[in-house]
Amino acid sequence: MKSMAKNSIKTLAAASALFLFIQTPSAYANSLSDLKDEKRQIESKKDGLDSSIKNKTNAITANEDKQQKLLDQIQTLNAEIDKTNSNIKNVLAEIQSTNKEIKSLEDSIAELLRKIEERDLLLEDRARAIQAGGTVSYLDVLLSSNSFVDFIDRFSAVNALLEADRQIIQDQKEDKQKLEEQKQVLEGKRQKLEDKKAELDRLKASLDGQKAEKNKLIDQLEKEQEKLKSEKVLLEKEYSEALEISDELQQKIIDEQKRLAEVARQQEAKRKADAAAAAKANAAAKAAAPTKASNSGNSGGGSSSTVTAPQSNGTWIKPTNGRLTSPYGWRNIGAGSEFHYGVDLANGTGTPIWAAADGVVSYAAPLSSYGNVVIVTHSIDGQIYTTVYAHLNSFNVSVGTEVSQGQQIATMGSTGRVTGPHLHFEVHIGAWQGQAVGSVNPLKYIPL
Incomplete structure (x- = not known):
């Protein structure tokens, strides 16, 4: 009887494992299918806008003729x-x-x-x-x-x-x-x-x-x-992300960054001091502790369902999970073109957005065609950098908040002038003083 019960339990466990094995890829497939559909919709909308702009351009040319x-x-x-x-x-x-x-x-x-x-x-x-x-x-x-x-x-x-x-x-x-x-x-x-x-x-x-x-x-x-x-x-x-803000607001953002740049420098100094102290303590602990085999590698439980930030292999990390849909530099708009001062990473609404490096929040509010925006000021080896996170669905930081690399600061959205949910991400050397000033290609710093 006990043998039959054990066999039944084994059969049930096997069936459950098989169900989970089948169910998980299926859910992943559905999610991937949704993302593909969303990508197609975004690309379709962009193509529609591009076609409409070209049609208007042709109509203008015909009118001029x-x-x-x-x-x-x-x-x-x-x-x-x-x-x-x-x-x-x-x-x-x-x-x-x-x-x-x-x-x-x-x-x-x-x-x-x-x-x-x-x-x-x-x-x-x-x-x-x-x-x-x-x-x-x-x-x-x-x-x-x-x-x-x-x-x-x-x-x-x-x-x-x-x-x-x-x-x-x-x-x-x-x-x-x-x-x-x-x-x-x-x-x-x-x-x-x-x-x-x-x-x-x-x-x-x-x-x-x-x-x-x-x-x-x-x-x-x-x-x-x-x-x-x-x-x-x-x-x-509608297609463009060109900013149109008042001189007064831009100056206010610049002044706030100047004020918080020193905070970022102090944060970097403290981080380096803490890292040095931790390294010294680890070295002392290793020297004092007896040598023994460690079996803690598989001691943890199951993997968490929470999406975590990627591990840093350098100074910066990728600010979100998403597809690179628009690179840095010149891009076509209808029959014309504009300069794109950042990169666009597309994914679903609500996808976590992380701080690309340690820093201090210098702006967190709507900003013209960028929709909801968070601007973070960083001090890296004494050099001030600024990162911009735009089109956010929501953000959970405010001006003056000190953030650590990989800390979630917002979620992806489609606020402002957009054709679908994505993150518009910029890197500037120095303080942010508008789109063009100090703008650099994020790919030089962050593996996307």
């Missing part, structure tokens, strides 16, 4: 308008010249009218004289001559009178005809000029209308261009 074509058309219209204005100016000059000719012609017409009026008066006087003296013909004048000489004189006088009358009548007729012709020339020239000016005015009005329409289209395209650029800037901001 449209504007350029319209501007070219407006330039052509301007040339035509200038030419039309020049023609109008020439026509106006012709009209002015014609008006002078018309004035001169009107003076000539007035002179003709005066001559015609004088001739009319002369002819009227001649008619009245003849009427008053009776009907005396030129033949009666010739026959009443006293001698041949008198006849010749009278004949010459009669011929002169007849010729004068004929000339007056001929001049009168020619002047009246000339007057009518000049009037017709005047009216014809004036009408042609007025027609030409009206045609040019219509052409100018048409060109001005076309130009106004083109200008209206340009205005619409410029408004659309501003909208496209604004939308592109928003997309780039």
Whole structure:
């Protein structure tokens, strides 16, 4: 009976062990699958943003091409308008010249009218004289001559009178005809000029209308261009981690780091003194203790489920567990690029964030597009360094907190401008004075 019970217990234990063996890899597989899905989602969102930025850039370029074509058309219209204005100016000059000719012609017409009026008066006087003296013909004048000489004189006088009358009548007729012709020339020239000016005015009005329409289209395209650029800037901001903070806040952070730099130096001095004392005590203890085999290597219980910081093989440690998704340096954003002043390590929300080295917290609060941020000031062999931990879900330290290497200071999140949960990590030589000042590639110090 006891043997059966023991066999049952063994069977149950084996089954339990088998279950745990199967269950643990399965859970790990599920976790890995979730991480892969999360990575795909982040990459998909980044690709979507990148595609949207490129589309906006293409739309802006197409808009600029449209504007350029319209501007070219407006330039052509301007040339035509200038030419039309020049023609109008020439026509106006012709009209002015014609008006002078018309004035001169009107003076000539007035002179003709005066001559015609004088001739009319002369002819009227001649008619009245003849009427008053009776009907005396030129033949009666010739026959009443006293001698041949008198006849010749009278004949010459009669011929002169007849010729004068004929000339007056001929001049009168020619002047009246000339007057009518000049009037017709005047009216014809004036009408042609007025027609030409009206045609040019219509052409100018048409060109001005076309130009106004083109200008209206340009205005619409410029408004659309501003909208496209604004939308592109928003997309780039969503993708970018560029900081936008006030000078006052930045100076406040700098001043706080200056104040705590001495604390970091004192912390380093104490750490070195403690390490030296511990080494001395260990050496003394080893010298005094008897030599014996140690069997403590496997004395501990099962492994803890708590995620612990990696062991240091030097001055720095990796600040979190995660995939390197964006290295230090220039990176593309749509059709443009920006400088990335840190490295991005992606993992799930809540992943522990550890202090990369011993130091003192000099900033712990939200900071522009970085979201929640912790800044730690370090003193290493007398040299001040600064590490920045951004996009945190939460943090459990405050300004002035002294932290040890590997101590959890925050958890990973997606606060600020991000495309998914990750840690943005920076290393600066000296105090942090903005993204660019003293920025160095973290890979030079920390194996990621």
